[in-house]
Structure formats: C-alpha cells, structure tokens
Amino acid sequence: MHKKIESSKSSVDKARAALSKRASLGEDIDLEKYTQSAEELPYQDAPSQLPDETREQMMRAGITLGDDSQRSGTIIQMDHSVIHSLARQEGIEVMGTNQALEKYNWLSNYFWKAVAVDSDKYTAHVELNQSNGYFIRALPGSKTLYPVQACLYLAKSNLAQNVHNIIIAEEGSELHIITGCTTAPREEPGLHLGVSEFYIKRGAKVSFTMIHNWTPEIEVRPRTGIIVEEDGVFLSNYVIMKPVRSLQTNPMARCVGDNAIARFNSILIAPPGSTMDLGSQVILDGKGARTEIIARAITTGGNIISRGYIEGNAPEVRGHLECRGLILQGGGTIHAIPELRGMLAGIDLSHEAAVGKIAEEEVEYLMMRGLTPDEATATIVRGFLRIDIEGLPPELNLELQRAVEVSQKDIM
Numbered sequence: 001m002h003k004k005i006e007s008s009k010s011s012v013d014k015a016r017a018a019l020s021k022r023a024s025l026g027e028d029i030d031l032e033k034y035t036q037s038a039e040e041l042p043y044q045d046a047p048s049q050l051p052d053e054t055r056e057q058m059m060r061a062g063i064t065l066g067d068d069s070q071r072s073g074t075i076i077q078m079d080h081s082v083i084h085s086l087a088r089q090e091g092i093e094v095m096g097t098n099q100a101l102e103k104y105n106w107l108s109n110y111f112w113k114a115v116a117v118d119s120d121k122y123t124a125h126v127e128l129n130q131s132n133g134y135f136i137r138a139l140p141g142s143k144t145l146y147p148v149q150a151c152l153y154l155a156k157s158n159l160a161q162n163v164h165n166i167i168i169a170e171e172g173s174e175l176h177i178i179t180g181c182t183t184a185p186r187e188e189p190g191l192h193l194g195v196s197e198f199y200i201k202r203g204a205k206v207s208f209t210m211i212h213n214w215t216p217e218i219e220v221r222p223r224t225g226i227i228v229e230e231d232g233v234f235l236s237n238y239v240i241m242k243p244v245r246s247l248q249t250n251p252m253a254r255c256v257g258d259n260a261i262a263r264f265n266s267i268l269i270a271p272p273g274s275t276m277d278l279g280s281q282v283i284l285d286g287k288g289a290r291t292e293i294i295a296r297a298i299t300t301g302g303n304i305i306s307r308g309y310i311e312g313n314a315p316e317v318r319g320h321l322e323c324r325g326l327i328l329q330g331g332g333t334i335h336a337i338p339e340l341r342g343m344l345a346g347i348d349l350s351h352e353a354a355v356g357k358i359a360e361e362e363v364e365y366l367m368m369r370g371l372t373p374d375e376a377t378a379t380i381v382r383g384f385l386r387i388d389i390e391g392l393p394p395e396l397n398l399e400l401q402r403a404v405e406v407s408q409k410d411i412m
Contacts (some may be wrong), residue, residue, distance in 0.1 A: 012127065012128065014117045014118040029122075029191065029219055031125055031191075034190070035156075035158055035160065038131070038159055040081050041078050043082075044084045047083070048066050056185070057153070058180055058182060061180025061211045062179075062211040063076075068149075070147075071148065071149050072088055072144040072146045072148050074088075074148070074149050075094050075136075076150075076151045076153065077096070077153065078153045078155050079154065079155050079156050079159060079161060080132060082095075082098075085099075085134075089146075090142075091138065092136075092142060094135070094148055096132050097130075097134060097135050097166060099135070100166070107166065110168065111164070111197070113225075114225030122193050122221045122223060125162060126194075130162050130163070133163035133164040133165040134152075134165050135166050136150065136167045137170070138169045138170060138173035138175040138204070139170055139173065140170040140172055140173060141173060143174035146176075147209075148175070149178050149180070150177065151179070151180045152179070152181045153181075154190045154218070155184050160193060161191065162193045163193070164194075165195065167199070167206065167208075169200050172203045173201070176207045177206070178209045178211070179209070180210075181214070181220075185215065187217050189217045189219075190219070191219045192220045195223045196225075197224075198227070199227055200229060200233070202229045202230045204233075206233070209239075210236075210238050212240040212247070213242050214240075215242075216244070216245060216274070219247075220247045220248070221247075222251070224252070225251065225254075226252070226253035227254050228253060228256065228257065228261070228262055229260065230259065232261070233260075233261045233262075236262075236265065236280070237266075238266045238267070239266075240276065243272075243302075245274070247277065247278065248276075249277075249279075250280070252281040252282070252283065254282075255283065255285060256286055257286045258286045259286065259289065261290050261291070262282050262289075262290075263293075264291075264294070265294050265295075266294070268295065268296065268298070268304055268306065269300065270297075271300050272301030272332070273302060275303045276302065277305040277307070278295075278306060279305075279307025279337070280293045280295075281309040281310075282309070282311070283311045284311065284313060284317035285314055287317070288315075289314060290317065293308045293310065293320070293321045293322070294323075297323065297324070298325070298385070299326075299329070299334055300329045300332060301329050303334075304325065304332075304333070304334045304335070306334065306335070307339075309341070310340050310341070311341040312343060313344070317349075319348070320350050321339075321352075323336040324353070325356070326357065327356070327357055328358070336355060338353050358377060358381075362376075
C-alpha cells in the first residue's frame with residue numbers, strides 16, 4: 001500500500017478555487033452525488049485469477065490477462081487500488097503514480113504541466129481527491145518490444161474514481177501502450193475522472209490506444225494533455241462502441257519542437273441513451289510540425305458531438321482534420337465542429353466533415369452479389385470504421401481491429 005503524496009500548496013489552492021468552475025463543454029455533473037471512498041483491495045500476483053466476469057470486461061477493453069508474454073508490462077487499478085503492476089522489459093517502468101512519486105522526487109515537477117489543475121472542476125477534483133493512477137516511462141533509447149497494457153476498472157457502485165496518469169518517453173525512446181477503461185458488468189451509476197499527462201521528449205515516439213468499455217449509467221470525464229518535443233511523435237487511437245451515459249473529453253497536444261507530429265484517430269458509436277462530446281486539439285508551435293485528426297462516428301440512437309481544432313503558429317506547419325458520421329437509426333444526432341486557426345503565412349491547414357446515411361445503391365450493389373440486406377449493411381459499416389493508421393505497431397493494430405469486430409456485432 002502506498003500513501004498519496006501531498007500536493008504542492010499552489011496546486012491545491014488553484015484546485016480549490018476551480019471547484020465551482022463548470023466545464024467548458026457539455027453536460028455538467030454533480031460531483032456530490034458520488035462517494036469518494038473505497039476499501040483497499042488486495043494485490044494480485046496473478047490477475048488471471050480474477051473472477052470470470054471481471055476478466056471478460058477487461059478483455060473487451062483490450063486487456064490480456066491469461067498470457068501476457070505479448071506485453072512489455074501490465075498495471076491494473078481497481079477502484080482506488082493498484083492491484084497489479086509489473087514491467088517485463090528492461091528500460092521500461094510501470095507502477096502506480098503514488099509509488100512513482102515516492103520513488104522519484106523529480107516526478108512532482110511533471111504534475112499539472114500538460115494539463116492545468118484549474119482547467120475545470122473535474123481537474124480540481126482529481127487534484128484534491130486523487131486515488132492513484134499509472135506511471136509509465138521509457139528510459140532514454142529504450143523501445144518496447146510489445147505494448148504496455150494499463151487497465152482502470154470501476155468496481156464499486158456510485159464511486160468517483162479519480163486517477164492521475166503520467167507517461168514519459170525519454171529522448172530517443174519508443175513506447176507503445178494499450179489502455180482499457182471499464183467497469184463491473186451491471187447497470188449502476190459511477191464516475192470516472194482521469195487526468196493523463198504525456199511527455200514525449202526529443203526523437204521519442206508514443207503510440208497510445210485507448211478502448212472504453214463502459215455500462216449505460218457511467219459518467220466519464222477524461223482530461224488529457226500532451227507535450228511533444230523536437231522530432232517527437234504521438235499517435236492516439238480512441239475507441240468507444242458501448243453505451244455510456246455521458247462522456248466528455250477533448251485532449252490537447254502541443255507540438256512545441258520542430259518537426260513534432262501528433263495524430264488522433266477516433267472510432268465512436270453512440271447507442272440509445274448515450275451522450276458523447278469528444279474532440280482533439282493540436283497546437284503547432286514548432287517549425288515543420290504536423291498533425292492529422294480523423295474521427296469516424298456512428299449513432300444508433302445516441303448523441304455525438306465531434307470536435308476538432310488545429311492551430312498553426314509556426315512556419316511550414318501542416319494539419320488536416322476529418323470527421324465523417326453515419327446515422328443508422330432515427331433519434332440520434334451527430335454534430336461535427338471542425339475549427340482551424342492560422343496565425344501566419346506559409347502554413348497548410350485543411351478540414352472536411354460529412355454526416356449522412358448509408359447509400360441505398362451501395363446496399364443494393366452488395367445484395368446483387370449475394371449478400372442479405374443486413375450483411376450488406378454490416379460490410380459497409382465495417383469498411384467505414386476501418387482507419388489505416390500510419391506508424392501503428394502490428395500488435396496494437398490487431399487489438400484495435402479486434403475491438404471493432406467484437407463491438408460491431410452488438411451495434412448491428
């Protein structure tokens with residue numbers, strides 16, 4: 001068991017001042033209706049021995065527990081407790097945030113640099129009520145052979161899970177991560193507040209694939225910031241294809257170094273009763289920095305707001321923003337909000353957005369070749385959701401496609 005390290009007075013004061021501050025996006029949540037306390041759970045040397053239903057939920061979020069030989073490390077947090085953490089590769093560190101703070105005095109300098117503690121009441125709440133989180137670090141020049149996997153699991157009903165994650169890719173390193181966020185398979189309320197700060201140093205690369213597998217009464221408020229230095233690369237892949245009562249996230253990447261790269265790819269499916277307000281923001285501050293933001297959104301009755309923002313502040317920067325949406329059933333909505341802001345001559349920023357339905361002629365074309373209407377629709381949806389992601393390791397691409405295939409059966 002590791003005690004939470006005391007925060008600096010300045011960050012606590014800012015957090016207290018921000019508690020009454022509403023989020024700038026979407027629906028507001030009454031934090032008082034959730035409990036903050038949870039019992040300390042025992043450490044698991046063999047997480048494969050967890051109950052079947054727990055492992056099944058984790059599996060649906062991309063987490064492998066039976067055979068982790070294809071993972072460079074594993075960390076699992078259940079409610080407020082880190083119940084398992086293990087690094088399997090030299091040069092890669094994986095542990096709970098509180099444990100890392102006890103081990104490294106310098107780590108506190110990374111807190112609240114990529115995300116402002118007073119961004120809104122949710123960041124403030126995490127600062128004042130943080131339970132734990134994960135710390136993943138690649139030492140200089142180290143490269144993961146397989147992905148590191150991290151699971152954040154909400155087991156207790158009506159609990160507010162407050163986590164603060166720190167990910168550091170030191171100079172010249174390469175770090176591949178798959179994160180699965182999920183909850184116990186019952187329709188009870190809960191709240192997940194997750195602050196994640198990424199630091200991609202000079203010439204480093206991070207690919208980060210997050211799969212959300214929530215239940216219909218869960219509210220989710222991730223807050224993410226990324227700082228990419230010279231020649232650094234950050235690839236983000238986000239998948240949510242299961243019901244969630246309310247989800248709101250809008251990560252911001254700052255490409256502060258020359259030739260820095262940030263790419264965001266999102267796959268969003270909103271069933272009835274789900275409200276999803278999602279986006280990505282990239283600030284291009286380094287000469288020659290580049291970004292691409294791509295979102296694929298489908299509603300089968302839920303509501304989606306798909307945001308994107310690119311700002312160019314340096315010479316020779318390039319950015320492209322693309323959002324495509326399909327409305328498969330009535331009652332759902334998709335609202336695409338693409339934004340570009342150019343601050344000087346010589347930059348290249350573009351965007352495109354489209355929302356519509358499956359074309360009848362496409363269905364008829366496939367039916368002429370022997371498919372049923374349902375098979376034809378499923379084939380078109382599968383193609384719509386497929387995103388070719390440049391630079392994604394084969395292992396992560398396999399997990400991404402598997403998550404899409406597993407969930408697609410439910411939406412069809």
